[in-house]
Amino acid sequence: MDDKYLAERFQDHRSHLRAVAYQMLGSLSDADDAVQEAWIRLDRSNAGAIRNLGGWLTTVVGRVCLDMLRTRVSRREETFPSHLPDPIVSRADHVDPEQQAMLADSVGLALLVVMETLTPAERLAFVLHDIFGLQFTEIATIADRSPGAVMQLASRARRRVRGVAVTPDVDLAQQRELVGAFLAATRDGDLGVMIATLAPDVVLRVDRDGGIREVRGASAVAEGALTFSWLASYALHVTVNGVAGIVTVLNDELISMTACTVRLGKIVALDIFADRKRLSDLELTWSSPRTCDVAEICS
Incomplete structure (x- = not known):
């Protein structure tokens, strides 16, 4: 697989990967870093042997984000003050195509705030299953846990989110x-x-x-x-x-x-x-x- 074709195929998945990373991390710059890391790993891999590129890339981004969250949590008491997640902002009369792609898979800021209270593993299970529809068996390979354990993580996260978060009016x-x-x-x-x-x-x-x-x-x-x-x-x-x-x-x-x-x-x-x-x-x-x-x- 030549470099140009591989880059084009990666570009086809970039918006989805950035949306996954944003929901996981609540930071647009960190999401970009996670997506860039996925590209580096793809470029170094035997890409021709990957049957499901979208699934492979989502798995890689999930692992990268999980590691970033764990690092963030370990340092939070020393160097990471609490703050609101990065917003996706657009003018009332215009949303550019890249923002539109992000918003299609995005959740409200109020829910992102609640998700900041989840553990890294809970957030991984909740985001990938409840928001992006991945199977627990797929998430289990990312979290290095059994599908049953991942199901429990998602259930626990869902209960915590349901108790605090709200679904905005659509109009x-x-x-x-x-x-x-x-x-x-x-x-x-x-x-x-x-x-x-x-x-x-x-x-x-x-x-x-x-x-x-x-x-x-x-x-x-x-x-x-x-x-x-x-x-x-x-x-x-x-x-x-x-x-x-x-x-x-x-x-x-x-x-x-x-x-x-x-x-x-x-x-x-x-x-x-x-x-x-x-x-x-x-x-x-x-x-x-x-x-x-x-x-x-x-x-």
Whole structure:
């Protein structure tokens, strides 16, 4: 098999492999590293003897990600602060083809946050079986465990995820309408309307300076948001991992980005990125909106 043909075949699987790695790692840069490692191993292998290239590559990426997660966990107490997973962000009016491919196999940011609490082996079993549909026998070869043990890992992960994670509403337009109502009420200082848009047990997570600060409960979240009410007039709609989101842009500088998870017509989670370095790493650029009615801006 010549190098050009092998590279073309690998490229056919790249989007899928990157999606698998992203769900496993919650980091876009680490996902790219895992995919690159898969290419290196393929290039060094006897590729002509591989009957199912897609399955072989998925297995390799799974093993690479499992090792990366284990390394991350072993170092976390010393050098890895807790932070929100990397978001997949697109403008409200445009999603590029590569992002579309990622989003097709992606889960919401709120679920990715919960998945950070799983052990590496649990996350492997959950991601590969529940999200990508691999058989337990296939996952067992990656995890070096029996199929029965992998089934138990997936079941345990599923219970932990089910107890915390939520499935967002599917209508993006309705999500944005609700988020717009929350922003308008924030700008106007209308605490009652703000609380009405939030689920009673809403959780707000702010990723700032490498750490997460968490606030729970509609009243606490709404009262905290009022502190920054003046920024509501500088909000623009985006899509974050397939759900409604907003970016705050002031003097052409990205100040923050928020993923808003909506379920049953209420905002159940607000995940805010406010770490300047992480925002700059996203390489997102917007022009500052003019100061006007929030409903007009977020439309």
